[in-house]
Amino acid sequence: MTAAPGGPAVSADGLTKHFGDFVAVDQVSFEVRGGEIFGFLGPNGAGKTTTIKMLAGLARPTSGRGTVAGLDIMTDTRDIKRSIGYMSQLFSLYGDLTVDENVAFFTRLYGVARERRAARRDWVLEMAGLTEHRRRLTAELPLGWKQRLALGCAVLHEPPILFLDEPTSGVDPISRRTFWDLIYSLAEQGTTIFVTTHYMEEAEYCHRLALMNRGKLIALDTPTHLRTGMQEPILEVRVPDAPRAVEALTGAPGVIEAGMFGRALHVAVADVAEAEATLPARLAEHGVAVEGIEQITPSLEDVFVARVRAEGGAPVD
Amino acid sequence: MLNWMRLLAVARKEVTQLRRDARSLYLAFLLPALLVVLFGYAISWDVDNIRTAVLDQDQSARSRELLDAFRSSGYFTLTTRLERSADVDRLLDRGAVSIVLVIPPDFAEALDAGGTAQLQAIVDGSDANTATIALGYAGAIVQAYSARVRFQGSLAQLPIESRTRVWYNEELTSRNMIVPGLVAVIMMIIAAMLTSLTIAREWERGTMEQLAATPVSRAEVVLGKLLPYVAIGLIDVVVVSVIGVFLFGVPFRGSVFLLMVLSLAFIIGASGLGMFISAVARSQLLATQMAMIATFLPAFLLSGFMYAIDVMPAPLRALTYLIPARYFLVVTRGIFLKGVGADVLRVQGLLMIAFAIVGLAAATRVFRKEIA
Numbered sequence: 001m002t003a004a005p006g007g008p009a010v011s012a013d014g015l016t017k018h019f020g021d022f023v024a025v026d027q028v029s030f031e032v033r034g035g036e037i038f039g040f041l042g043p044n045g046a047g048k049t050t051t052i053k054m055l056a057g058l059a060r061p062t063s064g065r066g067t068v069a070g071l072d073i074m075t076d077t078r079d080i081k082r083s084i085g086y087m088s089q090l091f092s093l094y095g096d097l098t099v100d101e102n103v104a105f106f107t108r109l110y111g112v113a114r115e116r117r118a119a120r121r122d123w124v125l126e127m128a129g130l131t132e133h134r135r136r137l138t139a140e141l142p143l144g145w146k147q148r149l150a151l152g153c154a155v156l157h158e159p160p161i162l163f164l165d166e167p168t169s170g171v172d173p174i175s176r177r178t179f180w181d182l183i184y185s186l187a188e189q190g191t192t193i194f195v196t197t198h199y200m201e202e203a204e205y206c207h208r209l210a211l212m213n214r215g216k217l218i219a220l221d222t223p224t225h226l227r228t229g230m231q232e233p234i235l236e237v238r239v240p241d242a243p244r245a246v247e248a249l250t251g252a253p254g255v256i257e258a259g260m261f262g263r264a265l266h267v268a269v270a271d272v273a274e275a276e277a278t279l280p281a282r283l284a285e286h287g288v289a290v291e292g293i294e295q296i297t298p299s300l301e302d303v304f305v306a307r308v309r310a311e312g313g314a315p316v317d
Numbered sequence: 318m319l320n321w322m323r324l325l326a327v328a329r330k331e332v333t334q335l336r337r338d339a340r341s342l343y344l345a346f347l348l349p350a351l352l353v354v355l356f357g358y359a360i361s362w363d364v365d366n367i368r369t370a371v372l373d374q375d376q377s378a379r380s381r382e383l384l385d386a387f388r389s390s391g392y393f394t395l396t397t398r399l400e401r402s403a404d405v406d407r408l409l410d411r412g413a414v415s416i417v418l419v420i421p422p423d424f425a426e427a428l429d430a431g432g433t434a435q436l437q438a439i440v441d442g443s444d445a446n447t448a449t450i451a452l453g454y455a456g457a458i459v460q461a462y463s464a465r466v467r468f469q470g471s472l473a474q475l476p477i478e479s480r481t482r483v484w485y486n487e488e489l490t491s492r493n494m495i496v497p498g499l500v501a502v503i504m505m506i507i508a509a510m511l512t513s514l515t516i517a518r519e520w521e522r523g524t525m526e527q528l529a530a531t532p533v534s535r536a537e538v539v540l541g542k543l544l545p546y547v548a549i550g551l552i553d554v555v556v557v558s559v560i561g562v563f564l565f566g567v568p569f570r571g572s573v574f575l576l577m578v579l580s581l582a583f584i585i586g587a588s589g590l591g592m593f594i595s596a597v598a599r600s601q602l603l604a605t606q607m608a609m610i611a612t613f614l615p616a617f618l619l620s621g622f623m624y625a626i627d628v629m630p631a632p633l634r635a636l637t638y639l640i641p642a643r644y645f646l647v648v649t650r651g652i653f654l655k656g657v658g659a660d661v662l663r664v665q666g667l668l669m670i671a672f673a674i675v676g677l678a679a680a681t682r683v684f685r686k687e688i689a
Contacts, residue, residue: 056530058526078532081532082532086527088523088526090523092524092525092527093527094330094334095522096337096338097334101330101333104326105326105330106527108322108323108326109323109326109327109532110531111320111532
């Protein structure tokens with residue numbers, strides 16, 4: 001039940017989902033190759049979760065086609081569920097069951113053969129670092145541990161494809177890092193990973209990235225290509241009063257877009273040399289002193305903002 | 318096709334969760350016992366110890382004889398003796414007594430003269446049921462006393478003498494009818510209430526999403542969840558029946574095995590209804606309330622438990638055919654009191670099985686795993 005050799009692990013062709021009048025996912029098409037970590041990046045409400053649910057057989061597309069492991073997402077949802085692991089955005093294991101009981105339950109639901117169950121359970125507990133806590137009620141565990149357990153329960157049946165919907169939302173940075181180590185080790189063992197996120201730094205870990213906004217796919221490439229392929233150069237301007245500086249630069253000649261980025265400003269400009277010459281004066285007019293200005297490699301956020309602008313829309317949030 | 322490993326995994330998970338949920342445990346094991354004890358004591362349709370006032374204007378041996386006949390019947394308790402007829406209104410108005418017997422001054426005189434004496438009975442008709450029964454009893458007592466007076470010392474006989482025998486519930490105690498009925502009513506409520514929580518809980522806690530992402534089928538979830546609750550239901554039937562027999566002294570004349578088999582069919586149906594509600598409601602609070610309305614009132618009012626179905630208006634009577642408790646009520650009363658067998662209860666059994674199949678099919682059908 002794996003994809004035909006050479007075929008994509010996941011494919012979407014004009015995938016669309018309507019909720020009444022609202023178009024959650026609009027004509028989305030892409031292919032995910034076997035063994036890659038494929039990221040879906042976009043703000044909340046961009047349609048990432050709906051896309052993942054359609055692929056995982058949890059929601060029925062309004063129109064369009066798709067395959068997962070070579071199986072049709074319209075007709076073969078039962079078989080698809082055997083070939084994938086799925087981890088939802090919100091923790092959705094049983095809080096009133098212990099770690100062991102959750103693992104045992106999902107092992108059986110996934111139809112893991114009796115003689116393999118103990119080995120799979122031990123492997124998952126080890127991977128999630130929960131061997132010591134296997135008799136604790138799941139509800140009592142910290143969120144980061146719960147997420148690792150959820151990941152473990154999603155791979156009990158060793159699925160070739162894993163869907164992770166914002167697996168690290170709300171988790172502290174260290175747990176997030178540990179979680180991504182797990183994702184990498186699964187990918188190294190050949191698992192195809194389809195992951196959604198709205199954390200830009202997480203997006204960098206992906207082999208390829210699809211940018212999504214307002215239900216539409218607005219870019220798809222490797223993180224490096226996305227950044228280097230950006231048309232406009234980006235200047236980082238360090239100022240004491242960023243909000244006021246954004247106001248001063250918005251609509252200024254030679255400035256395509258100015259936005260806050262941490263405590264500094266990222267400014268997309270038409271011409272670097274000209275901008276470096278004129279911006280400090282312009283800011284000074286508005287009473288903002290410039291502490292430093294330099295050209296930088298665009299971040300994914302810069303790319304995202306630029307792509308949304310190119311599409312002529314504002315990101316939803 | 319059903320996969321037993323998955324079905325049993327769901328059942329097992331449900332049991333584990335149930336063990337840790339005090340509220341469900343209480344609902345499953347304590348409430349049925351509590352209800353049967355409560356209702357067993359509280360509900361009674363026996364009319365006895367009717368509070369009675371007497372205005373005896375005759376004060377003769379005859380009038381005392383008649384009052385003794387009332388007293389010794391056990392149905393009437395003489396609570397008040399009145400002196401003036403003006404007091405009658407006051408007593409009835411306050412509801413202090415239900416019936417007032419007025420014996421006129423010439424009572425004994427008329428009897429002894431071989432004529433017809435008058436006795437006035439004034440009844441509080443605001444409770445029509447009790448009033449009718451009280452009048453019936455009073456009439457019978459007066460009739461018997463009249464016969465005694467007329468034929469005293471003579472060899473004459475009444476032209477017809479009726480010899481009545483009551484079967485099944487020899488003493489006509491309403492409790493013997495109520496307790497087996499309670500088994501049906503309570504099981505309907507408990508089975509539906511318990512299962513109404515199960516699917517709604519998965520939606521509410523978000524666990525449905527993970528469940529839906531696995532290859533488990535809808536039928537496996539519904540049947541797997543059903544299994545433990547059906548077992549609990551059968552235990553409850555035993556508990557409630559044992560309380561009925563040993564605490565309330567209700568006779569049990571039929572086959573325990575037959576009761577369990579038919580209970581099984583009934584509980585599957587009631588649980589299926591609960592599941593259906595649970596799948597529709599998606600919230601535990603709403604589901605419990607819907608289950609309560611869908612089971613409590615119909616089981617109480619339309620099953621034949623409270624009111625005889627034969628005397629209901631035609632539209633209501635037609636409605637009772639949709640209430641499964643109606644059939645189970647015939648089963649419990651039949652097995653407890655009459656000791657009837659499968660030959661008599663065949664139709665009820667088949668109808669309950671039909672209800673179970675419809676209930677489960679509806680629950681499975683309406684239970685969509687799509688997570689939008």
